[in-house]
């Protein structure tokens with residue numbers, strides 16, 4: 055008998071835990087495909103789904119670092135574009151940008167109000183199967199491991215795409231704070247893009263790893279004089295703050311050189327204080343960055359493959375999805391749910 059149901063990890067209610075449920079295997083509608091999920095990375099962004107912050111209904115299956123194999127084509131999906139058996143990925147950008155609004159005309163698809171969010175607007179990758187519109191799909195380059203490439207679709211994309219859009223002169227000194235899920239990618243991307251990299255973290259437990267990943271310098275931010283230590287290395291033109299807190303913003307601003315940019319890549323709840331004089335006297339700026347769209351993900355995957363960017367992951371079975379999600383802050387690197 056053909057299998058008609060599948061296992062998924064879903065938030066059954068607002069602010070609930072991830073629970074394993076049985077759902078019908080979804081059918082792809084016109085312009086969509088069905089994917090047999092091989093792996094899905096675990097991201098803080100799942101909280102948007104959990105808390106219903108963007109108005110999603112429940113139960114909802116989260117997961118927006120999905121890699122899998124196309125299993126069925128919906129009507130209107132051209133065989134020349136996509137084929138059954140082909141490996142594709144989906145990130146936070148879930149397709150459906152309108153192409154007509156001011157934001158789309160500025161080519162900022164990910165910020166279009168009509169855009170879907172994978173694992174929020176529709177069920178995501180914490181499931182054996184999912185369906186998605188082809189406008190959300192990213193082709194996985196040949197030779198890339200499906201499990202290791204999953205976290206590149208949000209964690210990797212966020213650091214690569216935010217940094218490449220800051221227009222920092224090649225060879226400049228740049229910093230990465232927070233050496234975890236995003237930070238371990240940020241060190242590698244910045245180094246391979248031709249920059250000198252300072253890894254910054256509290257304590258020295260991340261020093262050896264940071265250097266192995268390519269960092270030229272390591273700064274222990276728990277030291278009282280860490281700002282002076284950074285300034286003595288040189289003029290830092292950009293800091294990618296992958297795990298910032300309100301209390302670290304001012305110190306990072308002071309650590310920047312003239313025209314330096316502090317790029318905030320993760321949300322924290324408290325408001326922060328930044329000294330206006332620190333910003334004005336050095337022409338410094340604080341920038342936020344979300345992630346990118348499917349085109350940016352394609353660029354991220356190609357850069358990662360061609361430059362041998364390593365994904366440092368811990369894998370979990372689907373049954374342990376809640377554990378993988380709850381322990382995200384303790385994870386040394388990126389948790390990935392492995393389905394195949």
Ligand SMILES: [Zn+2]
Nearest residue numbers: 097099208209
């Ligand atoms: Zn994410």
Ligand SMILES: [Zn+2]
Nearest residue numbers: 152155158166
């Ligand atoms: Zn639009």
